[in-house]
Amino acid sequence: xxxxxxIPCYVDQxxxxxxxxxxxxxxxLGVEIDYPTQQTCCGQPMANTGCRHETRPLAFKFLKTFKDxxxxxxxxxxxxxxVRHHYREYLDGQPGFEELVxxxxxxxxxxxxxxxxxxxxxxxxxKVGIHQSCHALRHLxxxxxxxxxxxxxxxxxxxxxxxxxxxxSELERxxxxxxxxxxxxxxxxxxxxxxxxDRIADHQRAGTEVMTAPDMSCLMHMTGLLQRQGIRxxxxxxxxxxxxREVSNEK
Amino acid sequence: xxxxxxxxxxxxxxFIQNAERAxxxxxxxxxxxxxxxxxxxxxxxxxxxRDRAQQIKSHTLAHLADYLEQFxxxxxxxxxxxxxxxxxxxxxxxxxxxxxxxxVQRVVKSKSMLTEECGLNPVLEQHGIEVVDTDLGERxxxxxxxxxxxxxxxxxxxxxxxxxxxxxxxxxxxxxxxDPNYLTEAARQxxxxxxxxxxxxxxxxxxxxxxxxxxxxxxxxxxxxxxVSLPKLxxxxxxxEKLIPRAADLAVFTRMxxxxxxxxxxxxxxxxFQGPVPGGQLHVVLVDNGRCTLRASDTFRxxxxxxxxxxxxxxxxxxxxxxxYSYHATVPGPIxxxxxxTRDVKTYxxxxxxxxxxxxxxxxxxxxxPLHESLLDLRWEVVQQGQLPWSKRLMMKGASFVFKRxxxxxxxxxxxxxxxxxxxxxxxxNRLNAWGQQRDLPEMPKKSFRQIYQERDER
Numbered sequence: 001x002x003x004x005x006x007i008p009c010y011v012d013q014x015x016x017x018x019x020x021x022x023x024x025x026x027x028x029l030g031v032e033i034d035y036p037t038q039q040t041c042c043g044q045p046m047a048n049t050g051c052r053h054e055t056r057p058l059a060f061k062f063l064k065t066f067k068d069x070x071x072x073x074x075x076x077x078x079x080x081x082x083v084r085h086h087y088r089e090y091l092d093g094q095p096g097f098e099e100l101v102x103x104x105x106x107x108x109x110x111x112x113x114x115x116x117x118x119x120x121x122x123x124x125x126x127k128v129g130i131h132q133s134c135h136a137l138r139h140l141x142x143x144x145x146x147x148x149x150x151x152x153x154x155x156x157x158x159x160x161x162x163x164x165x166x167x168x169s170e171l172e173r174x175x176x177x178x179x180x181x182x183x184x185x186x187x188x189x190x191x192x193x194x195x196x197x198d199r200i201a202d203h204q205r206a207g208t209e210v211m212t213a214p215d216m217s218c219l220m221h222m223t224g225l226l227q228r229q230g231i232r233x234x235x236x237x238x239x240x241x242x243x244x245r246e247v248s249n250e251k
Numbered sequence: 252x253x254x255x256x257x258x259x260x261x262x263x264x265x266f267i268q269n270a271e272r273a274x275x276x277x278x279x280x281x282x283x284x285x286x287x288x289x290x291x292x293x294x295x296x297x298x299x300x301r302d303r304a305q306q307i308k309s310h311t312l313a314h315l316a317d318y319l320e321q322f323x324x325x326x327x328x329x330x331x332x333x334x335x336x337x338x339x340x341x342x343x344x345x346x347x348x349x350x351x352x353x354x355v356q357r358v359v360k361s362k363s364m365l366t367e368e369c370g371l372n373p374v375l376e377q378h379g380i381e382v383v384d385t386d387l388g389e390r391x392x393x394x395x396x397x398x399x400x401x402x403x404x405x406x407x408x409x410x411x412x413x414x415x416x417x418x419x420x421x422x423x424x425x426x427x428x429x430d431p432n433y434l435t436e437a438a439r440q441x442x443x444x445x446x447x448x449x450x451x452x453x454x455x456x457x458x459x460x461x462x463x464x465x466x467x468x469x470x471x472x473x474x475x476x477x478x479v480s481l482p483k484l485x486x487x488x489x490x491x492e493k494l495i496p497r498a499a500d501l502a503v504f505t506r507m508x509x510x511x512x513x514x515x516x517x518x519x520x521x522x523x524f525q526g527p528v529p530g531g532q533l534h535v536v537l538v539d540n541g542r543c544t545l546r547a548s549d550t551f552r553x554x555x556x557x558x559x560x561x562x563x564x565x566x567x568x569x570x571x572x573x574x575x576y577s578y579h580a581t582v583p584g585p586i587x588x589x590x591x592x593t594r595d596v597k598t599y600x601x602x603x604x605x606x607x608x609x610x611x612x613x614x615x616x617x618x619x620x621p622l623h624e625s626l627l628d629l630r631w632e633v634v635q636q637g638q639l640p641w642s643k644r645l646m647m648k649g650a651s652f653v654f655k656r657x658x659x660x661x662x663x664x665x666x667x668x669x670x671x672x673x674x675x676x677x678x679x680x681n682r683l684n685a686w687g688q689q690r691d692l693p694e695m696p697k698k699s700f701r702q703i704y705q706e707r708d709e710r
Contacts, residue, residue, distance in 0.1 A: 007700055009654070013664040014693040016700035023704075035704050040654040046647045048608065050630030050639060054651035061655065086627075138610035146288060147566065147614035149297035173281070177568050181607025183643075186685045188605060190264035193689040194273065194572050195607070224690025 001115075002032040004069030006104070008076045008216070009041040015216050021243035022075040022107055029115055031073075039065050044082040048182045052089065059090035066104075067096035071114065075107040075239050077136025077214045078182075085139060106140055107239055108214050112155045122244050125165030126234075129208030130156055131199065131222070132175040133215035142214060146175050156214060156238055163241070169206035176202075180221035196225045203233065210234040212241055254598045257580075259605040263573035277571040279407060284565045286514030287615075293516075300507055305619040307500045308492075308556035311461075312546060318461040318494050319537065325464025326535060329526035336538045339369035345536050346371060346453070346486055350380055353484050353532075355450040359442075361468065361475035362386040363455030364402050364559060365488045365538060368581045371453075382453075383445045385474035387438055394421045400575025402582055403512050403561035408574055442474070452479035456489035456535070457558070458504055462497045465525040466535065469508060469518040476522050483531035487524065490538050492555040504558060507617040512560040541594050550628050551593045556618040557586050563612035563622055569605050578602060585612035585622040592629045600638040603629035661701070668695040 003026070007019045023033055043058030062083070066072045074080050083104045091097040111117050132154075136142040143154035160166055179185065179195025186192075200222060203211055213219050216237050223235045234247050267273045291297050311318055323333045334349075336342035342365075350358065358375065360366065360382055372382045372393075384393045388406035392399055394417050399405030406414070415429040424437045454475045459466040466487060468475045479485040495501060509515040527533035546552055564570045564584030575583040580591040580599070588602035603626045612622040633639050653659050671679065672695050680687040698706075 009660070012700045013668065014696065016696050016698060016703055019700035020703060035701070037701050037705065038657045040657055040660040041650075043651070043654070046651055048627065048630070049643060049647050050603075050627075050632070050634040051644065051647040051651070052631050052634070054647045057655050058651065134607070134609035134611070138614055145611070145614050147611060149291055149294065175611075177607050177609035177611065179568065179607055181609070184604070184607045187643075188260045188263060188569065188607075189685045189688055190260070190267045191569050191572050191605075192607070194267050194270075195568050196690075198277070220693055221690065224686070224692065227691040228689055 001030070001071070002034065002069065003071040003073045004066045005033050005035040006039065006042075006066065006072050006074035006079065007035065008074065008079045010220070011076065011216050014220070015237070017245075018075055018216050018237040018239055021237065021239040021245060022073075024243040025111075025239055026073065029111075029117060031115070034069070036065050042079050042082045044079060044086075045182055047082065047086055047089075056090045059087050060094075062087075063091055063094060063096060063100055067100055070103065071110070072100070072104040073107060073110045074104070075214070075237060076216065077106045077133050077140050077142060078217055080104055080106040081135040081139035106136060106142065106214060108136070108142055108155045108159055109140065111159060119162030120159060120242055121162070122242075123164035124160070124241055126247060127167045127169050127207050127209045128160060128241070129169040129171065129203040129206060129211045130154070130160075131178060131203075131211055131213040131218055133213045133218045134175075134177050136214045137175055143175075156212075159238065159242060160212075169203065169208040171202050171206050173202055178218045178222055180218045182217070185221055192221070193225060196222050197229075200225060200229075200231065200233070204231070208233060210236055210241070210247060212236050212238050214238050254595070256597065257578070257599055257601055259573065259577050259601040262577035262579075263569070263605070266574045266577055267572060273572055273574075275410070276408060276574060280565045280571045283404070283513060284562075284615075287511055287562060287565065288514075290510040290514040290516065294506065294510065300503055301617055301619050303503050304507060304558075304617055305556060307495055307503060308618050309553075311494055311496055312492065312552065312555055315491065315494070315546065318496055319491060321461040322459055322464055322494060325462065327464070329464050330533070331464065331526055332532065332534045334534060334536045336536055336540070339538075339540050342369045342488065342536055342538045342540065343371050343374040346488065347374060347378060347380075349484070349486055349534055350375070350451055351378070353451065355380060355484065357381045357383075357445070357449050358451045358453055359383050359385050359445055359449040359474075359478040359482075360453040361455065361470055361478050362389055362405070363453065363488055364399075364581060365455055365490050366453065367399060369488075369538065369540065371488075383442070383449075385442055385445065385472075385478055386470070387435065387472060390438060390442065391417060394418075398576075398581070400583070401561060401564055402559050403564075408576070446477050446481055449478065449482050451482050451484040451486065453486045453488065454479060456487050456493050457508065458501055459489055459494050459535070460496075460498050460501060461494055463525070465523055466493075467501065467505075468522050468524065469505070469520065470522070471515075471519045473520050476520055479524075480528065483528065484534075485524075485527065485531065486534045486536065488536045488538065490540070491542055492557070508558060508560055511562045511615070511617045545590075545593055548593065551589065551625055553620045554586065554589045554593065554625060556620055557590075558618060560617055562615045562617070566611045566615045568609065568611070569607065573605070578605075585626065586620070589620075589622060589625045589629065592632070596629070596632055596636045597638055600633050603627075603633060661699075664699055668697070668699070671695050
């Protein structure tokens with residue numbers, strides 16, 4: 001199976017290991033990866049600022065870059081939500097657009113829904129706190145959200161649970177937003193940081209050793225807060241845990 | 252009247268400066284949200300009810316003119332007098348005229364966000380009419396000369412100790428008293444006198460039923476019931492979106508409203524009004540005040556489905572940490588941001604951005620208003636109307652310019668990752684760096700992923 005690997009711009013530049021870990025996990029599962037290097041940014045920051053004229057060319061660039069792959073996979077719920085839910089504004093009626101929406105997957109949902117993988121082998125003897133990134137949660141439905149009534153599920157937890165020794169911290173607020181929100185983190189700096197600090201406090205109370213998420217952007221925000229506060233808590237993207245990365249504190 | 256532009260972020264930052272209070276406010280509202288979760292979990296068909304509620308409201312809005320006429324006919328048959336108000340001023344004038352015709356000096360009012368929206372109280376007071384808000388929370392904020400900060404919990408921003416002080420000043424309760432039972436009892440005794448003396452009662456309307464010509468008012472304190480039972484004159488004020496077609500539809504909403512609003516199975520009082528009391532008069536004022544304009548919008552029409560349960564306020568992580576007043580509007584929170592920015596995008600340009608797009612509001616909404624989608628659409632509206640600050644527009648133009656050109660993106664990334672670690676800290680972390688006020692920047696890796704990937708390919 002061949003996929004086009006879609007790596008968010010800030011992961012490419014600031015968190016290359018998240019992308020490397022994504023590649024490792026997928027290749028281990030026999031997926032043939034192509035990373036088209038003309039890709040840059042999906043345009044979400046511009047779209048979320050209301051700058052549709054500035055977003056449009058990036059949506060077209062994305063379609064051109066990825067339209068010929070059977071699948072497009074990305075280790076970010078947020079960027080996939082942009083393609084799946086917001087590209088219609090720019091690309092409706094363009095050849096290949098409908099197919100693009102149908103074949104673009106977030107990393108976890110690709111593993112669970114498309115590859116339908118067997119439990120990942122490995123051990124991770126740590127107390128893990130799953131941060132439910134809002135876009136993965138409520139825009140892509142990677143897990144059940146606490147507002148809705150129905151059976152509860154989590155594709156992230158499903159992937160992590162088989163790891164030997166892993167335990168999960170039980171949060172008071174299971175899926176409250178961390179306050180990153182893209183340009184929101186700058187526009188509403190005070191609220192954004194207050195939200196992030198509250199999330200961190202919830203994880204501390206619950207005894208989280210390693211906080212993980214399907215979106216590095218939330219984690220970038222909370223890492224920044226943790227470092228400034230001098231709080232020791234390990235932060236790992238879920239792909240890094242599945243790839244078997246060690247917890248850096250122990251190194 | 253030209254209103255100054257609302258800068259939500261600045262007001263929110265001021266609210267958060269008092270960290271202890273902001274935390275308390277957040278916890279108080281989260282308590283309501285958690286209670287709501289428990290209450291709705293007891294209704295296994297909750298999601299089906301949401302679908303049904305959405306369909307009923309959308310259907311009613313699609314046939315609004317017909318249902319309004321049907322309501323008018325049936326209400327009139329019961330002896331209810333119907334008035335049509337195009338604007339807030341029309342509404343206030345109509346209410347004032349009715350009161351003046353009856354030589355009313357003292358009015359008791361139960362909770363009505365519509366009369367807040369129209370600014371009724373000051374108009375009546377200017378004409379020498381005493382208006383007493385009889386909902387406990389509303390009475391507290393009325394004593395303090397403040398507007399409600401929440402549509403269901405108007406005094407949620409006030410601590411019980413502060414209520415004690417307010418009551419000490421206005422009702423002569425013991426100084427320093429903060430026991431809720433004691434204070435509530437004092438309010439009861441005070442309001443009893445007001446109810447006895449009132450010559451007219453004003454209420455809002457939660458649901459009006461076209462098929463029957465009746466309407467329903469939901470309260471927890473029974474203040475609407477006593478307020479319109481003692482006087483002979485009852486004026487009910489409603490936005491035209493409060494209509495539902497049939498009595499059978501009502502059950503869908505009464506099952507949802509209190510559960511979603513406060514986590515109660517049902518409001519203590521769900522009162523049905525089918526006509527005037529013997530020898531009295533019942534007037535219903537149907538208010539447009541911009542609703543028809545909103546109804547005409549394909550993008551934002553869904554907001555008219557709102558039943559004012561306030562759940563989107565309770566769940567909104569931004570509202571909880573910035574307080575109702577940071578929105579400078581009768582209806583704050585996610586639904587308020589939509590309603591106000593669609594009405595006046597210049598004044599309320601910052602409200603669509605007071606949102607991290609977490610979408611909790613959309614998931615909690617009983618009538619499935621896609622609130623976060625609307626807020627995103629409103630940002631485009633802000634840009635189109637030229638209301639986005641030029642600095643932000645320029646930044647986005649610059650970013651788009653770079654992202655369109657892969658080589659420039661690569662170069663920019665390399666330079667940033669090379670330069671940033673070498674700069675002295677004050678050059679990176681200063682007033683211009685909003686990110687860095689409370690957060691460190693990511694540690695810059697030597698190589699980007701694409702460099703690592705290409706090197707691997709070459710091997």
